[in-house]
Amino acid sequence: MEKLYNFLLELTFKDKKPSKQEIKNAIFRISDIFKNAEDSLPLNYMRDEELLKGYLLYFVPLTLSKIRSLFCELLMHPQVFDKKDIKIVDIGCGPAPAVLAILDVISNYRRQLQYIRYVGIEQEEKAIKVGEKLIKNSSVKGLSLNFNFINASAANIKVYNQLRELNPDIMIFSNSIGELFDKNEISKEDFLSFIRPFTYKNPEFTIIIVEPGTKKASMRLHSIRDELIKDFDFYPYSPCLNDLPCAALKANNWCYEERRWTSPEYLKFLSAVGLQINYLKFSYCILRKDKINISDTFEWQGEIVKNTSHLLNEKGKSRLWACWRGELIDMEKLKRDFSEKESWLSIRKGSYFSIDKYKFLSDKKVRIPKDCNIKILHNPD
Incomplete structure (x- = not known):
């Protein structure tokens, strides 16, 4: 991972070696916006060079590490990726940290997987350009990756119609549910109607939803989890052990993870100035149609x-x-x-x-x- 992190640093500062103060300023600028927005970033954050620097340096490694942790969890089960090819759709993908995480995990859990088809949906062109550079810089020996991006809003129903023929194995929503609901005024019913067509064909279809570990974001995520289970016969792989209604929601509480994180070397000094670089805080659910569960392992x-x-x-x-x-x-x-x-x-x-x-x-x-x-x-x- 350190090779990728170093490439992020070079990409952000265009081969100039930044000072600690420059790194700190870039990250704190975007962190302040995250705090004020609570669940989502402003739509133009990718168009601002200074905000983009902080996002790439801190939030891309953060998201990448969350997804990596979840795919390691998935691959604990022998039935996951037990085939030669998989198709992945990443909704609101940003600069595609999810696929970078998947490539890293698969390099350690090869099994018989030989081919990945990846489609990222992102409305910011700058994010797509950065994502293309990051993917081209990452490869796994013996694994073929066919990738492309669709420049569109994650709230555009035409995008989901376009993806039906792909019949994906995995659909990822990483920090994009807040964007969908808060900024695009999408209702829970709209979201479920987007998902419905993908639940019919593939008996191993998997949805991964990752959101910030705030009360609002977490409670909304688990409310969606309950609806997907009730309406489409999904079963939780993790973190839940059963398909009963979310226990935290019933108690008017929220459920989130705190997982250890090995941050990029260039971030280590930030622990002394109040930035959390030792653990990942987030809410998530992994739902599958084949009803396998982490407890099987x-x-x-x-x-x-x-x-x-x-x-x-x-x-x-x-x-x-x-x-x-x-x-x-x-x-x-x-x-x-x-x-x-x-x-x-x-x-x-x-x-x-x-x-x-x-x-x-x-x-x-x-x-x-x-x-x-x-x-x-x-x-x-």
């Missing part, structure tokens, strides 16, 4: 639980919020019941773990007893 006994919070240390106990059986459950363990090598303390935000004993203290509160066997099944990175 676990060896477990008892009940599988998805942790949605940090471990909270309190007097005499520690607790977490768990997504379990379609509910958001307050789960605790008393410190007097800790063992010498306590697995409970290894649980991170986003962990999947199993338990074989538990005691309900109320409908939404569970205590883990001393003799419970806790097994960490997967800690997403």
Whole structure:
């Protein structure tokens, strides 16, 4: 990845070696706009040279790393990409960080995949030009990539009609749902009508939706998740363990991930000035038509639980919020019941773990007893 990051740096500053101050100024300028806009960028951010610099230096690696993490998660399952070619549509793709992430992952998880057909939908011409340069600079030995971009708004129904004949295997919405709903006044019903035709032909059709880890963006994402499951018979691959209505939504809460991130070397110094470069914060869902689930890859006994919070240390106990059986459950363990090598303390935000004993203290509160066997099944990175 560092080779790609170095190319981004060269592309941004046109082969001039930038100072730390120049990098900092470029990134903070676009970061401030993100904070003010909450879920989405202004439509003209790609046309402004200074904003574009910060976006390429920080937000492209950030998005790339999120998608990379999710494709690593997908490829845990032996049925994923178990064929020679795949077709990917990337809606609101920007400078195409998603396909760069996919190429990087596939270079490590080859299986029998030999050919990728990639189509990116993007309304900003400048983003397309940058994306073309980034893709041409990236290649995987023995893998053929056929790519093109469609210069159009992600809200244009004609685009979706145009893509039907492609019959994609994967459709990606990476930070584009906010653009669709907030700026184009697209309703949830409109969005579902866009997706509907793609759900008929391909029994392995996959939708990946990634959004910021804010309350508004996350709750909207999981509301869409519930509708796609109910109307089109999708099944979650991850992060959910079942197709029940989102437990966080039912509790008027929101669910997001925090995953470790190895940032580009040129960003390391920014941790001292308040920019988060150690973890990725985002909300997501991966939905598939074939009903496979990440839990298929676990060896477990008892009940599988998805942790949605940090471990909270309190007097005499520690607790977490768990997504379990379609509910958001307050789960605790008393410190007097800790063992010498306590697995409970290894649980991170986003962990999947199993338990074989538990005691309900109320409908939404569970205590883990001393003799419970806790097994960490997967800690997403």
